[in-house]
Amino acid sequence: MNSPEPWSAARAAEIIAAQLDCEGPALPILHAIQATFGFVPEAVEPMIAEALNLSRAEVHGVVTFYHDFRRKPAGRHVLKLCRAEACQSMGADALATRAEQALGIRFGETTPDGRVTLEPIYCLGLCATAPSAMLDGRVIGRLDARRLDRLVSETQA
Amino acid sequence: MSARFFIPGDAGAVAVGADEVATAFEAAATAKGLTLDIVRNGSRGLYWLEPMVEVETAAGRVAYGPVSADDVPALLEAMLAGEPHALLLGPTEEIPWLKRQTRLTFARCGIVDPRSLEDYRAHGGYKGLENALALGAEATIEAVVQSGLRGRGGAGFPTGIKWRTVAATQAEQKYIVCNADEGDSGTFADRMIIEGDPFVMIEGMTISGIAVGATRGYLYIRSEYPHAVARMEEAIRTARAAGYLGRAVAGSAFDFDMEVRVGAGAYVCGEETALLESLEGRRGVVRAKPPLPAHKGLFGKPTVINNVISLATVPIILAEGAAAYRDFGMGRSRGTMPIQIAGNVKHGGLYEVAFGVTLGELVDEIGGGTASGRPVRAVQVGGPLGAYFPRALFDTPFDYEAFAGKDGLIGHGGIVVFDDTVDMAKQARFAMEFCALESCGKCTPCRIGSTRGVETVDRIMRGEDREKNLVVLEDLCHTMKFGSLCALGGFTPYPVMSALHHFPEDFGATTPVLEAAR
Ligand SMILES: Cc1cc2nc3c(=O)[nH]c(=O)nc-3n(C[C@H](O)[C@H](O)[C@H](O)COP(=O)(O)O)c2cc1C
Ligand code: SF4
Numbered sequence: 001m002n003s004p005e006p007w008s009a010a011r012a013a014e015i016i017a018a019q020l021d022c023e024g025p026a027l028p029i030l031h032a033i034q035a036t037f038g039f040v041p042e043a044v045e046p047m048i049a050e051a052l053n054l055s056r057a058e059v060h061g062v063v064t065f066y067h068d069f070r071r072k073p074a075g076r077h078v079l080k081l082c083r084a085e086a087c088q089s090m091g092a093d094a095l096a097t098r099a100e101q102a103l104g105i106r107f108g109e110t111t112p113d114g115r116v117t118l119e120p121i122y123c124l125g126l127c128a129t130a131p132s133a134m135l136d137g138r139v140i141g142r143l144d145a146r147r148l149d150r151l152v153s154e155t156q157a
Numbered sequence: 158m159s160a161r162f163f164i165p166g167d168a169g170a171v172a173v174g175a176d177e178v179a180t181a182f183e184a185a186a187t188a189k190g191l192t193l194d195i196v197r198n199g200s201r202g203l204y205w206l207e208p209m210v211e212v213e214t215a216a217g218r219v220a221y222g223p224v225s226a227d228d229v230p231a232l233l234e235a236m237l238a239g240e241p242h243a244l245l246l247g248p249t250e251e252i253p254w255l256k257r258q259t260r261l262t263f264a265r266c267g268i269v270d271p272r273s274l275e276d277y278r279a280h281g282g283y284k285g286l287e288n289a290l291a292l293g294a295e296a297t298i299e300a301v302v303q304s305g306l307r308g309r310g311g312a313g314f315p316t317g318i319k320w321r322t323v324a325a326t327q328a329e330q331k332y333i334v335c336n337a338d339e340g341d342s343g344t345f346a347d348r349m350i351i352e353g354d355p356f357v358m359i360e361g362m363t364i365s366g367i368a369v370g371a372t373r374g375y376l377y378i379r380s381e382y383p384h385a386v387a388r389m390e391e392a393i394r395t396a397r398a399a400g401y402l403g404r405a406v407a408g409s410a411f412d413f414d415m416e417v418r419v420g421a422g423a424y425v426c427g428e429e430t431a432l433l434e435s436l437e438g439r440r441g442v443v444r445a446k447p448p449l450p451a452h453k454g455l456f457g458k459p460t461v462i463n464n465v466i467s468l469a470t471v472p473i474i475l476a477e478g479a480a481a482y483r484d485f486g487m488g489r490s491r492g493t494m495p496i497q498i499a500g501n502v503k504h505g506g507l508y509e510v511a512f513g514v515t516l517g518e519l520v521d522e523i524g525g526g527t528a529s530g531r532p533v534r535a536v537q538v539g540g541p542l543g544a545y546f547p548r549a550l551f552d553t554p555f556d557y558e559a560f561a562g563k564d565g566l567i568g569h570g571g572i573v574v575f576d577d578t579v580d581m582a583k584q585a586r587f588a589m590e591f592c593a594l595e596s597c598g599k600c601t602p603c604r605i606g607s608t609r610g611v612e613t614v615d616r617i618m619r620g621e622d623r624e625k626n627l628v629v630l631e632d633l634c635h636t637m638k639f640g641s642l643c644a645l646g647g648f649t650p651y652p653v654m655s656a657l658h659h660f661p662e663d664f665g666a667t668t669p670v671l672e673a674a675r
């Protein structure tokens with residue numbers, strides 16, 4: 001389960017400063033920001049830009065390029081279902097539809113109660129025990145309807 | 158009782174319950190007043206048998222699987238009493254699926270404790286570095302050239318030649334970058350070796366650094382692999398503390414240090430120049446070549462960028478000699494390939510074998526056919542940019558040139574099996590959709606063409622102007638193939654055209670098969 005910290009510019013400044021002496025710090029900073037606040041708040045972009053001597057547009061460009069970086073907070077749980085070929089061959093598409101129906105949302109959305117975000121992922125490297133999923137960082141293989149339903153009910157707890 | 162138990166900590170095993178099995182073993186032992194010595198090893202790669210538990214006996218390691226937590230109390234009882242059990246697989250090394258392999262790169266994976274540097278050394282680790290130091294830089298590179306090792310990331314470029322170029326380029330600072338972006342569906346060799354034998358990555362990168370004159374390395378791991386990231390970071394700390402990274406590596410005259418960097422969910426960042434951009438902190442947009450990364454790579458400095466398996470194979474080449482490696486294989490594909498058999502397959506996993514084994518052997522004999530029990534209809538080889546092969550091409554030997562000759566590629570060695578319920582038009586659509594989703598946006602044929610491709614396949618699937626739209630699709634593929642800067646746009650036509658070419662009935666084609674875009 002995600003329990004991010006509330007936004008704090010001072011905390012963000014600390015995180016940025018901690019990465020500054022590494023080479024190419026932008027991605028490490030963004031990962032650390034997201035790990036702390038649960039997403040990459042817009043307010044952090046000018047701070048990173050200033051620290052790295054970049055334009056704000058450049059930083060924005062980086063944040064939006066990568067699928068991982070969220071522009072807004074996720075639900076308390078994040079359920080990722082693998083949608084790539086090996087999982088497709090084992091019925092992932094039907095499971096994806098089942099998850100959407102069970103949660104009443106589409107991929108990329110968060111339930112209105114803020115409980116769960118459903119996201120696609122393209123391969124977890126678990127392709128020999130497909131279909132695969134990840135719930136809050138925990139990996140799950142040999143997914144079937146029964147296991148999926150159990151994951152969904154975990155997110156409702 | 159002091160027997161050692163091995164329960165994989167590999168993400169693939171954990172995903173099917175290995176952690177619960179380990180906990181259950183501890184609980185069952187406690188109930189008996191015993192403490193067990195449990196090693197969380199890497200996976201042996203027999204994934205249909207995971208979680209596969211091994212116990213050390215006087216006669217070697219004995220395997221049981223697939224074990225579930227519920228099996229554990231009775232299983233432990235049987236193990237301790239030396240009685241038979243339904244899950245007994247026999248001596249691990251005698252399991253035919255494992256015994257028939259030639260494990261060179263994966264020699265230690267699943268055997269050693271991946272957290273233990275001592276174990277690594279006890280199983281031949283650092284012998285490669287020792288020999289490299291004795292040989293000197295030039296002869297080390299020569300050994301890699303002579304081994305015939307070609308890049309295992311997909312393009313198959315000779316690794317030693319790449320190193321030679323970097324070595325010959327003068328610069329104050331050079332870099333070794335290891336590409337662990339492993340985005341191809343159906344592949345997990347990089348993940349497995351990092352999780353199961355992380356010190357081999359450190360040794361491989363160190364040898365590379367010393368050979369070309371680089372003192373810093375980066376290992377770029379995709380964010381979808383949190384277990385691999387954690388394992389690798391821990392191994393780096395361990396190696397550094399033991400003097401295997403940092404100043405005067407292993408008591409030599411050379412400095413080398415490295416760190417892990419985590420990707421951020423962009424498939425295109427597996428492309429080497431996009432990866433370098435990403436490491437530098439920018440959008441993962443592909444660079445035009447030249448300059449080659451070997452001349453101007455990371456931060457503009459000469460850079461070796463190699464796949465995980467390429468670098469993980471270097472230590473054994475140096476340890477055993479170039480000839481020992483080159484003796485395996487066929488034609489210009491020398492040595493072994495860790496082939497990953499995945500998808501709808503009965504016996505999925507990692508199968509390391511000399512080049513030359515046929516696709517049919519891999520799918521039908523080794524893979525055992527489909528998991529669903531239905532007939533195999535198609536296999537995709539080489540990830541999302543790889544072609545779909547019908548049964549008619551199952552005599553193709555696993556070899557770079559042979560696959561290219563059939564309008565396909567072996568890529569990173571992943572095979573995804575589909576049964577006869579697959580809709581190949583849907584697979585073609587997905588290939589275009591994936592390209593559209595992951596395009597870095599630099600070239601129009603890739604960025605726009607892929608979106609047009611999705612729309613066109615949709616029309617074909619709906620039966621709208623089918624003949625006309627099949628021609629449009631073929632034209633689009635042609636434009637993408639020849640108008641794209643990198644293989645994302647350039648090779649997406651492979652899965653699309655192969656699906657169309659070999660399975661025209663799924664596209665409702667009534668005219669003879671179209672010419673594949675060439
Ligand atoms: C879209 C795209 C994705 C790629 N993904 C990977 C990858 O995940 N891992 C990898 O090693 N190479 C990948 N490559 C190939 C790299 O560009 C490069 O050839 C490779 O890292 C070189 O290492 P090698 O010579 O050891 O194979 C990709 C190429 C393209 C065009
Ligand atoms: S082919 Fe696609 S991914 Fe590759 S450089 Fe062009 S736009 Fe980027």
Ligand code: FES
Binds near residue numbers: 085125130
């Ligand atoms: S394709 Fe789903 S885990 Fe690899």
